[in-house]
Amino acid sequence: MPFPGGQFLEIAILQKRVKEYCRGALSVGYETIEVSDNAITLTPGEKKDVIRQAIDSGLRVIGEVGKKVSTTDMGELIADIKNTLDAGSWKIFVEAKEIFGEGLNEDLIQQLAGAVDISKLIFEIPLVSVQEVHHFQCYKMWMWLLETFGPEVNIANVEYDDPMKLATLRLGIGPDTTLKQGAFCRSLSGEFTKKV
Amino acid sequence: MPFPGGQFLEIAILQKRVKEYCRGALSVGYETIEVSDNAITLTPGEKKDVIRQAIDSGLRVIGEVGKKVSTTDMGELIADIKNTLDAGSWKIFVEAKEIFGEGLNEDLIQQLAGAVDISKLIFEIPLVSVQEVHHFQCYKMWMWLLETFGPEVNIANVEYDDPMKLATLRLGIGPDTTLKQGAFCRSLSGEFTKKV
Amino acid sequence: MPFPGGQFLEIAILQKRVKEYCRGALSVGYETIEVSDNAITLTPGEKKDVIRQAIDSGLRVIGEVGKKVSTTDMGELIADIKNTLDAGSWKIFVEAKEIFGEGLNEDLIQQLAGAVDISKLIFEIPLVSVQEVHHFQCYKMWMWLLETFGPEVNIANVEYDDPMKLATLRLGIGPDTTLKQGAFCRSLSGEFTKKV
Numbered sequence: 196m197p198f199p200g201g202q203f204l205e206i207a208i209l210q211k212r213v214k215e216y217c218r219g220a221l222s223v224g225y226e227t228i229e230v231s232d233n234a235i236t237l238t239p240g241e242k243k244d245v246i247r248q249a250i251d252s253g254l255r256v257i258g259e260v261g262k263k264v265s266t267t268d269m270g271e272l273i274a275d276i277k278n279t280l281d282a283g284s285w286k287i288f289v290e291a292k293e294i295f296g297e298g299l300n301e302d303l304i305q306q307l308a309g310a311v312d313i314s315k316l317i318f319e320i321p322l323v324s325v326q327e328v329h330h331f332q333c334y335k336m337w338m339w340l341l342e343t344f345g346p347e348v349n350i351a352n353v354e355y356d357d358p359m360k361l362a363t364l365r366l367g368i369g370p371d372t373t374l375k376q377g378a379f380c381r382s383l384s385g386e387f388t389k390k391v
Numbered sequence: 392m393p394f395p396g397g398q399f400l401e402i403a404i405l406q407k408r409v410k411e412y413c414r415g416a417l418s419v420g421y422e423t424i425e426v427s428d429n430a431i432t433l434t435p436g437e438k439k440d441v442i443r444q445a446i447d448s449g450l451r452v453i454g455e456v457g458k459k460v461s462t463t464d465m466g467e468l469i470a471d472i473k474n475t476l477d478a479g480s481w482k483i484f485v486e487a488k489e490i491f492g493e494g495l496n497e498d499l500i501q502q503l504a505g506a507v508d509i510s511k512l513i514f515e516i517p518l519v520s521v522q523e524v525h526h527f528q529c530y531k532m533w534m535w536l537l538e539t540f541g542p543e544v545n546i547a548n549v550e551y552d553d554p555m556k557l558a559t560l561r562l563g564i565g566p567d568t569t570l571k572q573g574a575f576c577r578s579l580s581g582e583f584t585k586k587v
Numbered sequence: 588m589p590f591p592g593g594q595f596l597e598i599a600i601l602q603k604r605v606k607e608y609c610r611g612a613l614s615v616g617y618e619t620i621e622v623s624d625n626a627i628t629l630t631p632g633e634k635k636d637v638i639r640q641a642i643d644s645g646l647r648v649i650g651e652v653g654k655k656v657s658t659t660d661m662g663e664l665i666a667d668i669k670n671t672l673d674a675g676s677w678k679i680f681v682e683a684k685e686i687f688g689e690g691l692n693e694d695l696i697q698q699l700a701g702a703v704d705i706s707k708l709i710f711e712i713p714l715v716s717v718q719e720v721h722h723f724q725c726y727k728m729w730m731w732l733l734e735t736f737g738p739e740v741n742i743a744n745v746e747y748d749d750p751m752k753l754a755t756l757r758l759g760i761g762p763d764t765t766l767k768q769g770a771f772c773r774s775l776s777g778e779f780t781k782k783v
Contacts, residue, residue: 202760209774211781234764324722325762330520368398370521372430382405389407526716564594566717568626575626578601585603
């Protein structure tokens with residue numbers, strides 16, 4: 196499911212060309228777009244309007260929240276998620292600097308998971324190519340998310356060479372066999388053992 | 392020569408389905424499988440049995456040793472290699488945490504090379520995507536192995552973007568031209584100089 | 588525009604086979620070659636001769652300078668660039684250890700830009716796979732070059748997974764929207780705003 200990153204729409208918003216942008220996205224074959232307010236500032240009402248305009252034009256929307264949110268604004272982050280979902284978004288990318296930093300702020304993610312439907316959220320892990328974060332640190336964040344929310348948890352910013360690695364971890368194999376819902380642990384507990 | 396990683400067989404061993412696993416591997420076209428006891432525990436006798444079962448079913452075996460071995464167990468590591476070769480393995484992956492850590496433990500590798508036929512061993516370098524190791528450190532490990540054991544030394548965990556880089560180093564070109572058996576050094580010593 | 592790296596020619600120079608090398612490069616379809624004196628030593632006159640020989644044989648030349656040059660030799664670096672351009676090189680790769688280290692030595696690059704035509708230079712960023720440099724540091728070097736010399740500045744050592752990332756930065760989008768000649772900043776200043 197390819198879709199254009201939110202920044203393209205942000206530029207269209209600056210240019211007051213949201214309608215043209217949606218029409219253009221549809222005309223080249225996209226069925227989904229991202230709606231973000233990463234580099235621009237939108238009020239909750241304006242964000243809702245843009246999402247609705249996109250949906251009305253026939254697109255599915257993935258919202259984005261949290262880029263500029265600090266840990267002290269957990270209430271604001273949750274309000275943004277709820278507003279973005281209310282407007283009709285299908286899923287929401289969550290990136291909050293202090294939540295997904297060099298390590299995960301596990302308490303804050305748990306707090307978030309308690310407040311909204313986790314299956315609606317897609318967690319954006321830091322990008323090795325942009326931030327001072329190392330591959331093995333991203334790998335640990337993946338594992339914590341899988342262990343905490345199960346093998347189906349939505350994870351984004353999986354760089355183009357990582358999908359296979361993440362896929363094996365979701366199955367409980369690969370460099371880490373400890374995922375309790377995974378193939379290794381379930382085999383260890385005798386779940387699939389051949390009867391002899 | 393593609394082959395399924397040892398963990399798939401380890402899961403089959405847990406499920407008491409080794410015969411079915413070998414038959415399955417053959418049926419989808421594999422000619423080689425890896426036999427490891429990375430996440431499970433096998434006695435030397437059990438490991439030998441699994442390797443022989445695979446060979447009897449028509450597969451070629453690459454064994455694996457050392458995952459859990461510390462430097463104090465060099466005798467155990469060598470015994471494992473010998474047992475794995477005795478059983479009929481074609482080659483053996485060697486990964487020992489304290490040998491291939493952030494840097495190579497060169498003394499221990501030399502000790503290993505003195506005890507077994509180096510051409511049977513495939514050295515597993517740490518994976519950048521999993522461990523706290525940097526690309527340039529892996530690169531230095533490659534160079535040390537090439538310098539110490541020659542351009543044909545077997546190296547594993549070459550990530551998908553590295554084969555070309557390693558190939559140039561084996562030829563004595565690329566970022567490092569110092570390999571004495573390589574094209575640069577041999578040209579420098581006049582070996583291929585055109586007679587004029 | 589693929590071309591063989593300079594080391595292949597350096598080996599040919601050692602073997603006294605420059606003519607054969609140029610003929611061979613042309614015969615397999617190359618239109619451009621790199622002429623460097625990275626691992627070998629050439630006098631300015633010898634370097635000029637090799638470049639002219641390549642051009643005379645029908646090839647386009649990209650020169651390389653600076654590999655072994657320290658910051659104290661700025662005059663020598665500039666002399667090497669001028670000599671390499673005088674000989675007829677189309678462009679020149681610049682890599683100077685102390686200019687492109689863990690961070691950029693911005694003063695020295697500015698000094699360089701003041702002395703020669705910047706559009707002739709291709710800046711070689713350190714390689715993550717070889718040097719102790721992190722992706723995010725390369726990314727910062729890209730940004731500084733784009734901000735200082737504009738979106739068209741020539742950058743080399745863009746690893747195979749980076750062209751798309753660098754391309755977005757040249758356009759002023761991607762992880763950084765601050766490039767003043769870029770799409771975001773120009774939209775922000777109202778340049779493309781729809782008249783309503």
